[in-house]
Amino acid sequence: MSDVLIIGGGFAGVWTAASAVRTQREAGAADSALRVTLVDAGDDLVIRPRLYEAGPEAMRVALDRVLGPIGVRRVAATVTAIDTDARRVSAIARDGAELHLPYDRLVLAAGSRVLTPPIEGAQHLFDVDTMPAAAALESHLGRLADLPAGAERFTAVVVGGGFTGIELATELPDRLRKAAGGDLQDDVRVVLVERAGSVGPELGPGPRPEILAALEHAGVEVRLNVELRSVDQERAVLSDGTVIPSRTVVWTAGMRASALTRQISGSHDELGRLAVDQHMRVTGVDGVYAAGDTAAAVAEGGHVVMQSCQHAVPQGKLAGTNVAADLLGLPLVPFAPNPYVTCLDLGSYGAVLTLGWDRAVAQTGAAAKQLKQSINTEWIYPPVDDAAAILTLADHRTTWPTDAVASGS
Ligand SMILES: Cc1cc2nc3c(=O)[nH]c(=O)nc-3n(C[C@H](O)[C@H](O)[C@H](O)COP(=O)(O)OP(=O)(O)OC[C@H]3O[C@@H](n4cnc5c(N)ncnc54)[C@H](O)[C@@H]3O)c2cc1C
Secondary structure, eight states, X not given: OEEEEEEOOSHHHHHHHHHHHHHHHHTTOOGGGXXXXXXXXXXXXXXXXXXXXXXXXXXXXXXXXXXXXXXXXXXXXXXXXXXXXXXXXXXXXXXXXXXXXXXXXXXXXXXXXXXXXXXXTGGGOBOOSSHHHHHHHHHHHXXXXXSOOXXXXXXXXXXXXXHHHHHHHHHHHHXXXXXXXXGGGGGOEEXXXXXXXXXXXXXXXXXXXXXXXXXXXXXXXXXXXXXXXEEOSSEEEETTSOEEEOSEEEEOOOEEEOGGGGGSOSOBOTTSOEEBOTTSBBXXXXXXXXXXXXXEOBOGGGOBOOSSHHHHHHHHHHHHHHHHHHHHTOXXXXXXXXXXXXXXXXXXXXXXXXXXXXXXXXXXXXXXXXXXXXXXXXXXXXXXXXXXXXXXXXXXXXXXXXXXXXXXX
C-alpha cells in the first residue's frame, strides 16, 4: 500500500483527495493500493470566496460529508513540519499529541493568508480571510448599535481596492444599514482606500467603469493614491494625514501562500508559491506536489494561475489524478484548466463577468449577479453524502458552468 498525504482541506485539497480515489477506482486498482489521507487543522471546507457576505459562519461544508463517503482518511491536526528527505510530515493533533505522518506522495494544498501590515494599531484591523476573522467582523457589526453615537460608529474603512476590497465595500453599506436599524441609516459611511491610482488595479481597465458605477451606486467614497498609516478602535489615519472616524477598518490587501511552502526547497514566486511542472509536481523535489494557492502553476497562454477558487479546483483535480497515476504506474496528465473568467460581485448594483486574461466584460447587472449567485451558492460547493456524485465531479476534465457563458451557448 502506498500513502498519498494531502495537507489542507480547502478547495484544492478536497478535490485532490476525490480525484486520487477516482483515478484509483477507474484504473481498477484494489482499494488497498492507495491510502489517501487528508490532514487539516479544522473540520470544514471553508467557502472562503463567500466570507465578505453577511452570515459567514454558514459558509462551510463538513469535510467528513465529502471525504467519508469516498473512503478518504481525515486527520484533524495542524501541520508543523515537512521532512522531504524522510518523506514525513509532523503535526499537532487537537489533544496536543505529536503525529508523524509518512507519505509516498505528498500534496501541499495549505492555501494562503492575507498579510496584515506592520502598522501602529494593526491589532484593531478586521479581515474576511478566514472563518474566525469574518465571524469576528459579523459579530462586531451586530454590536455597533449598542455603542455610543458618533461619526465613527457606522463608518467602515475598507483598505485595498482589489477583488476582495471591492466585493466587501459594495456589500458593507447594506450590512451597516441593517446594523444601524431605523433612524440611523444616514449615519452609514463606507470609504474604500487604495494606494494605487485606480480602483482594481490588477483587474485592468475593462470592468472598471462597472466597478466605479457600483461604488457610486452604493455610496462608497473612494480614496486613491493613499495608504493606511495607523488605526485604533475609533479612527483610521491615512498617509496624507486624513483622519477617518471609524470603528470598523477592514484590511483586504496582499495574499501570501501558506508558510508551509517555505519548508519545501523548490523555487518560490513573489507570493510564496512553489514552482510546479505541468503535472503539479514541485520542481526539483521528489514525491511532492502542490495545488491551489500554494502552487504557481502555468495555465493557458503561459499565464500563471491566480490565487483563486477557480484555479484551486482544477489544480486539485489534476494533482489528485497525477499522484494516483504516479503510484499506480499510469501516464501523468498535463494541466489544462478551463479558460480564465472573473465574476466580481458588486453588491445591490449587480456583478460583472469578464472573460480572458485581459478581462473583457461579457456580462453585467442582474444577469451577472444571477451568475455570481449560482457560483457562490451552488457551483463551488462539492456534493455531500454521495460518493457517486463526488467522484463524477472529481474528473479533471469537468468544465465550469461559466464556460457555457464564455462560449455564448
Ligand atoms: C473574501 C474572499 C473572496 C474571494 N473571492 C474569490 C472569488 O470570487 N473567486 C475565486 O476564484 N476565488 C476567490 N477567493 C480566493 C479563494 O478563496 C482561494 O483562492 C481558495 O480558497 C484557495 O483554495 P486552497 O484550497 O488553495 O486554499 P484554502 O481554501 O485556503 O484552504 C487551505 C486549507 O489548508 C488548511 N491549512 C493551512 N495550513 C495548515 C496547517 N499548517 N495544518 C493543517 N491544515 C492547514 C486550512 O485550514 C484550509 O482548510 C476569495 C478569497 C477570499 C478570502
